[in-house]
Amino acid sequence: xxxxSQISFDGASCPIPLPHNKTIVMGHGSGGKMTEDLIKQVFQxxxxxxxxxxxxxxxxxxxxxxxxxxxxxxxxxxxxxxxFPGGDIGRLAICGTVNDMSMSGATPLYITASFILEEGLxxxxxxxxxxxxxxxxxxxGVTIVAGDTKVVEKGKGDGIFIxxxxxxxxxxxxxxxxxxxxxxxVVIISGTIGDHGIAVLDARGDLGIKTNIESDVxxxxxxxxxxxxxxxxxxxxxxxxxxxxxxxxNEIAKQSKVGIIIHEEKIPVLQAVKxxxxxxxxxxxxxxxxxxxxVIAPENKRNAIISKMQNSKxxxxxxxxxxxxxxxxxRVILKTEIGTSRxxxxxxxxxxxxxx
Amino acid sequence: MNKNFNFSTSFRNSQLVxxxxxxxxRITTKPWTIMEICGGQTHAIMQYGxxxxxxxxxxxxxxxxxxxxxxxxxQIDRAHAIAAQTNVIFxxxxxxxxxxxxxxxxxxxxxxxxxxxxxxSPIDAxxxxxxxxxxxxxxxxIGFETTIPANASSIIQAKAFGLRNFSILVSQVCVPPAMExxxxxxxxxxxxxxxxxxxxxxxxxxxxxxxSQKYQVPIVVTGFxxxxxxxxxxxxxxxxxxxxxxxxxxxxxxxSEKGNQAAQEIINRVxxxxxxxxxxxxxxxxxGMGLRSEFDEFNAEHRFNVEHIKTQxxxxxxxxxxxxxxxxxxxxxxxxxxxxxxxxxxxxxxxSEGACSxxxxxxxxxxxx
Numbered sequence: 001x002x003x004x005s006q007i008s009f010d011g012a013s014c015p016i017p018l019p020h021n022k023t024i025v026m027g028h029g030s031g032g033k034m035t036e037d038l039i040k041q042v043f044q045x046x047x048x049x050x051x052x053x054x055x056x057x058x059x060x061x062x063x064x065x066x067x068x069x070x071x072x073x074x075x076x077x078x079x080x081x082x083x084f085p086g087g088d089i090g091r092l093a094i095c096g097t098v099n100d101m102s103m104s105g106a107t108p109l110y111i112t113a114s115f116i117l118e119e120g121l122x123x124x125x126x127x128x129x130x131x132x133x134x135x136x137x138x139x140x141g142v143t144i145v146a147g148d149t150k151v152v153e154k155g156k157g158d159g160i161f162i163x164x165x166x167x168x169x170x171x172x173x174x175x176x177x178x179x180x181x182x183x184x185x186v187v188i189i190s191g192t193i194g195d196h197g198i199a200v201l202d203a204r205g206d207l208g209i210k211t212n213i214e215s216d217v218x219x220x221x222x223x224x225x226x227x228x229x230x231x232x233x234x235x236x237x238x239x240x241x242x243x244x245x246x247x248x249x250n251e252i253a254k255q256s257k258v259g260i261i262i263h264e265e266k267i268p269v270l271q272a273v274k275x276x277x278x279x280x281x282x283x284x285x286x287x288x289x290x291x292x293x294x295v296i297a298p299e300n301k302r303n304a305i306i307s308k309m310q311n312s313k314x315x316x317x318x319x320x321x322x323x324x325x326x327x328x329x330x331r332v333i334l335k336t337e338i339g340t341s342r343x344x345x346x347x348x349x350x351x352x353x354x355x356x
Numbered sequence: 357m358n359k360n361f362n363f364s365t366s367f368r369n370s371q372l373v374x375x376x377x378x379x380x381x382r383i384t385t386k387p388w389t390i391m392e393i394c395g396g397q398t399h400a401i402m403q404y405g406x407x408x409x410x411x412x413x414x415x416x417x418x419x420x421x422x423x424x425x426x427x428x429x430x431q432i433d434r435a436h437a438i439a440a441q442t443n444v445i446f447x448x449x450x451x452x453x454x455x456x457x458x459x460x461x462x463x464x465x466x467x468x469x470x471x472x473x474x475x476x477s478p479i480d481a482x483x484x485x486x487x488x489x490x491x492x493x494x495x496x497x498i499g500f501e502t503t504i505p506a507n508a509s510s511i512i513q514a515k516a517f518g519l520r521n522f523s524i525l526v527s528q529v530c531v532p533p534a535m536e537x538x539x540x541x542x543x544x545x546x547x548x549x550x551x552x553x554x555x556x557x558x559x560x561x562x563x564x565x566x567x568s569q570k571y572q573v574p575i576v577v578t579g580f581x582x583x584x585x586x587x588x589x590x591x592x593x594x595x596x597x598x599x600x601x602x603x604x605x606x607x608x609x610x611x612s613e614k615g616n617q618a619a620q621e622i623i624n625r626v627x628x629x630x631x632x633x634x635x636x637x638x639x640x641x642x643x644g645m646g647l648r649s650e651f652d653e654f655n656a657e658h659r660f661n662v663e664h665i666k667t668q669x670x671x672x673x674x675x676x677x678x679x680x681x682x683x684x685x686x687x688x689x690x691x692x693x694x695x696x697x698x699x700x701x702x703x704x705x706x707x708s709e710g711a712c713s714x715x716x717x718x719x720x721x722x723x724x725x
Binding site: 020023024025026027033207208280336337338339340341342343345 | 370374403404405406408463467468476477480716717718
C-alpha cells in the first residue's frame with residue numbers, strides 16, 4: 001500500500017437523474033411519495049372534484065333532504081403470497097375496505113367485490129379465500145351484496161386480484177377527517193406497528209429468517225364505534241397501511257397544517273419486528289399495518305379513549321404516542337430514546353433491503 | 357452474557373448516553389474533525405441525532421463507506437447492459453435498483469421486462485441458478501469486506517455444483533486503501549477515524565496499525581448503537597487531546613484484532629487485490645477485490661463481453677467531495693430541492709446508507725425543531 005501518491009481525485013461526479021415519469025415502476029405502488037406524485041400528476045389532474053381532493057380514504061356523499069351521509073370507499077388488493085400468517089388476501093380485501101370507510105366515523109353496511117383470476121388458480125384455494133371473506137364480513141358486520149369475475153391468461157395475473165367497494169352510513173354528527181387535527185390533541189395508536197409488513201415479507205420465504213410474527217389484518221369498525229361512544233368529538237381516525245405510521249402521520253400533518261410530535265420510546269413495536277427490521281435495514285415506522293388505528297382527539301378525552309380501546313380485542317395495546325403542535329406545520333418530529341429530535345419524512349419509493 | 361440483556365435497548369439508554377456525552381464535553385478543549393467510515397454509522401448518527409448533543413467544537417464527517425455510492429458509473433452501466441439481455445436473471449441487493457446509470461436504472465429495466473430479482477444473499481442467486489438451468493444468472497457483487505465473504509462462498513458453491521449459468525459482476529472494495537487515499541490527499545481534514553465495526557468484525561483491525569502510525573491518526577473501531585458511537589468518539593477525542601495515535605477497539609463485543617479468519621481465508625481463496633475506481637474519488641491502487649484467474653469462468657464482465665463499456669460522469673452534484681468528507685450534504689446547492697430521494701442526482705442520495713439520504717431523511721430543516 002505504498003502507491004498512494006498515484007491517487008488522482010476526480011472530484012465531483014454525478015449521473016443524470018431519472019424522474020420515472022414515463023413508465024410505471026414498482027415504487028409507484030408503495031404508498032409513499034411516488035404514489036402521491038402519480039395521483040396528483042395523473043388522476044387528480046383529470047378527476048378533480050371536492051370529494052376526491054379532500055384526500056381521505058373515503059368520500060362523504062350528501063343525501064338530498066336527509067341528515068344522513070354515505071361514506072364510500074374502494075380498494076384493490078394484490079398480495080404475494082396469497083395466504084400468510086394471520087390472514088389471506090380475502091380477509092385483507094374485506095378489512096381494507098371496511099377500515100377505509102370507517103375512518104369517517106361511519107357504520108359500514110355493504111361491500112361489493114370483483115375478482116380477477118389467473119388461469120391455473122386452484123378452485124380449492126379460491127374457495128378458501130372466499131370463505132375467509134365471508135368470515136371477515138361476518139366479523140365486521142357487513143354484507144357482500146354484488147360481485148364480478150374475470151379470468152386472465154396464465155402469466156397475466158398473480159393468482160388472484162380482488163377489488164372491493166364499500167358503502168357506510170354516517171348518522172352521527174361527527175366531523176372526522178385528516179384535516180381536523182388541532183394543536184393540543186393527543187395521538188394514540190391502537191397497538192404494535194409493522195406486524196403485517198414483516199409477516200408478509202417473512203411468508204415470502206426469502207428473508208432467510210423465521211419469525212412467529214402474524215399479520216394484524218382486522219376490521220376496525222367496532223373499535224371505532226366504541227371510541228366514538230365516549231369521544232364523539234374525536235378529530236382524526238386513520239389506519240396506517242402502506243407507507244406505515246410515518247407516512248400516514250405526514251399526510252395528517254399536511255392536511256391539518258399542524259406539527260406532530262411522536263415519542264420513540266412510546267411507540268409499540270414487537271421485539272421480533274424490531275429485530276427483523278434492524279437486520280434488513282427497514283424502519284418499523286414505514287412498515288404496513290392492516291389492523292391498526294391512529295386516533296387524534298382532544299387531550300381531555302385521552303383516558304376515556306385509551307380505556308375503551310384497551311378493553312377491545314382490536315386495541316389491547318393502545319397507547320398515547322404523541323401530540324399535535326402548532327409549530328412546524330406539515331412536519332412529523334420524532335423525539336428519540338436518547339432525548340434528541342429528528343424529522344420523520346414520508347417514504348420515498350419502495351422500501352429496499354440494505355446491503356450490509 | 358445475561359440472556360435477558362437486550363442490545364437494542366441497553367445501548368440506547370438515555371442516562372448512559374448523557375454520561376458519555378458529559379465526559380466528551382469535559383475533555384474536549386479544541387475543535388476536532390473525526391470521520392466515521394461506514395454509511396451505517398452515518399445513519400445511526402443522524403437517526404439518533406447524536407450530532408445534536410456533541411460539543412460544537414466536534415465535527416463529524418462521513419467517509420466513503422457506502423457500497424452503493426462508491427460503485428463506479430461504468431460498472432453500473434455494465435450491470436444494466438447485462439440485465440437488459442433476454443436470457444438473464446439479474447440478481448442484486450435492493451439498494452442498487454434505484455441507482456441511475458448513464459441512461460437508465462434497474463427499476464426502469466424491470467418495468468420494460470428485464471428479469472431482475474432482489475436477493476438478500478448471493479447464495480440465493482446460486483439457488484436461482486440451480487432452479488433455472490436454461491437462464492444465465494448474474495449476481496451484482498458490490499460491497500465492502502462485510503459482503504465479500506458471502507460473495508466468495510457463492511463462487512465456491514457454484515464451482516462445486518458445476519454451474520455453468522452463474523456469474524458475478526464484481527465491484528468490491530476495501531476500507532484501508534480508501535483511508536490512506538483520504539489521508540494522503542492534500543485537502544484532507546480528517547484528524548481521527550471511527551473504523552467501521554462490521555468491516556472489522558470480518559477483517560480484524562491488524563491492518564490499521566501501519567496507517568495509524570504512518571499518518572499519525574487515532575483509529576477507533578466503532579459500532580452502530582448510540583452508546584457504541586459515543587464510546588468511539590470519546591476514545592478518539594482522548595487520543596486527539598493527548599496527542600497519541602494508536603488503534604483502539606470500542607466494539608469489543610463484535611470485533612477482535614484478528615477478525616474472522618475463516619472469512620478472510622475464503623476471501624483470499626477466491627479474490628485478489630486489484631486497482632479499483634471509486635465513484636467520486638477516483639482509482640485507488642489495490643483497493644478492490646477481483647476474481648482470481650482460476651475463477652475467471654464466473655466473471656460476468658468476460659462472459660457477457662461488457663468490459664468495453666466506459667462512461668464519463670457529468671459534473672452536476674458534489675457527491676465526490678461528500679464521499680471524501682470535504683463537504684456536507686447541505687452545502688450542495690441541489691440538496692433537498694432538486695436532489696431528493698425520489699429524484700436523486702447523486703448516489704449518496706440514493707442508497708439507504710448514503711450520506712445525503714441520511715441528512716435528508718433525518719435532519720432537513722433541523723433548525724426548525
